[in-house]
Amino acid sequence: MTESSHRAPLSDVQLRVRALESLLTEKGVVNRETLDGIVDHYENKVGPHIGAAIVARAWMDPEFKARLLEDASTTLADQGYTGIEGSHMVVVENTDAVHNLTVCTLCSCYPWPVLGLPPNWYKSTPYRAKAVRDPRGLLREFGLELPEETAVRVWDSNAEIRYLVLPKRPEGTENMSEAELQEIVTRDSMVGTGQATLEQ
Amino acid sequence: MNGIHDIGGMDNIGPVNIEKDEPVFHEDWESRVYAMTLATMGAGIFVTDEVRYMTETIPPADYLTFSYYEKWLYSLEHMMLKKNMVTREELESGEVSAPELTAGFEAASLERMAYGMKNRMPVFVDAESPPRFKAGDAIIARNINPPHHTRIPRYIRGRRGVVEMGHGIFLLPDTNAHGGPDKPQHVYSVRFSARELWGEDAPANDSLYIDLFDDYMDPD
Structure with missing residues (x-):
């Protein structure tokens, strides 16, 4: 936690997205591997x-x-x-x-x-x-x-x-x-x- | 819907802000919103036309001030609520309190998403329905103002154009965005002269091409 204390506080939108991802992941609506793969494809492949x-x-x-x-x-x-x-x-x-x-x-x-x-x-x-x-x-x-x-x-x-x-x-x-x-x-x-x- | 999203042709919106060497995503949260939207769509919870319509229902003042991915976040949250995947309380707390809503639900696997990202969508074929128009046909874009989702923008309604080419058959977004019924129909690229759209001051040789569904036009 000492490391994060040096960072800027999370914005409202960052907190909302973090909460949504954790909620949807825990409810089995999305899974992290799929999300990471999608981001990798559009950020690095195409x-x-x-x-x-x-x-x-x-x-x-x-x-x-x-x-x-x-x-x-x-x-x-x-x-x-x-x-x-x-x-x-x-x-x-x-x-x-x-x-x-x-x-x-x-x-x-x-x-x-x-x-x-x-x-x-x-x-x-x-x-x-x-x-x-x-x-x-x-x-x-x-x-x-x-x-x-x-x-x-x-x-x-x-x-x-x-x-x-x-x-x-x-x-x-x-x-x-x-x-x-x-x-x-x-x-x-x-x-x-x-x-x-x-x-x- | 004659919403704020139908912005083609408006003046005084400000300069185009061109960023040099722009990254794909500016912040991590943007990439997560993007991926969650694709993954929930890939799992079959909603279709593209539905989420487009959700974005169109963002209150106009917010639509103009939200960043691009803030619009996506709004639409994703509201879509999850609409499809009963989460409750408002869960969204606000970030804590699962209604696990029964998604019991047995199957999230989209990476393999499934990778297939969609790399393979051609099947073309809708309906041999019973020959195209009503062919290249060169004169048409008038219908002057319709549906209160629901539609992909005929205001700036061409009532204008005269010429069919440039046929694209094949697609599902009419007007019903596809609202749970059906499916209305597969031909889509055509239609050319409108700049002067037909914007008056005699527009350059004589310039033109606008737009893809129109059968239901969006009449023969001229």
Whole structure:
């Protein structure tokens, strides 16, 4: 107990969660091993590195890219990238003419198996409010100014389909390996709030 | 329900707070709330649509001020009460006083959760129900204002769009969130021009795509 006396006191919410977990565990509603395994999966196993590998492969392999754009759910599941919040996938491609942006205005839907859990801003009310009404203004908050002639397509993932943006491959990457390409694919470029660039 | 959660298109909500190199969870309790929600759902106590609706019933002022996982905590506690897994007294004390409520209950195993986290959900198939719409069809989003859970947001109701693609058959959230009856039906991606939604000042080439259930639209 001497050790804990040096720590900050637990907040109300920490105490509530601790009480709830102990209650549900003791009542046999959850078990600790399952909870630890879930946290480990989403904290350490899945994340934007998976999406980056998919994008880099699509950039290198036109046949894979065509399959991804045609039937993302099957193509991704074949690679082992599927599961809760990612069973039904659509991949949308950014080009010089089109920029895609994803949002969930009603809650926080996001393609967990390929991007992991969403960042706080994605789940926040300002992002959800603006993405559909003023996507160009929203993108400026992320430092991205799109030319007027680029068509902006916003995807509100309000049902069970989840969207992944296939970012535009930047110029000057023609000689890069698939592994090198993965490094320049950011989470934001796959949500549509950013672009893959060589300057990061 | 025309609730605070249906926030698409609102102004004056403030800037987007972008945190650099954000961790998956900011505090341990967030990860525990997250995992408990998944595990109780995985054990079959409730379905996603039910917990979404629970979150929508958070009082509006709280909805806007709670952190993300505080919303989840609210919904989890209220869901456990609603499903009679715990009593209010137990929630407040953290002590088990009604063990009979969960006698014989089987918690979700890690194997079961791992399966769901890594495998594709079965697609709902109903050969008796061909899609009512196809790509290119003009539609009008219904102007409906149901008091219950729904996934047709206000900002597209009554607007004209064009079907982009079909997604297959899913359970209508409007009944799935409230114990049924099951209403499996086709879901379509529908495109609305930015000008149709936001008026002539919106950029001419921009558009919004949203996934709509059959019950949310009529032919134009």
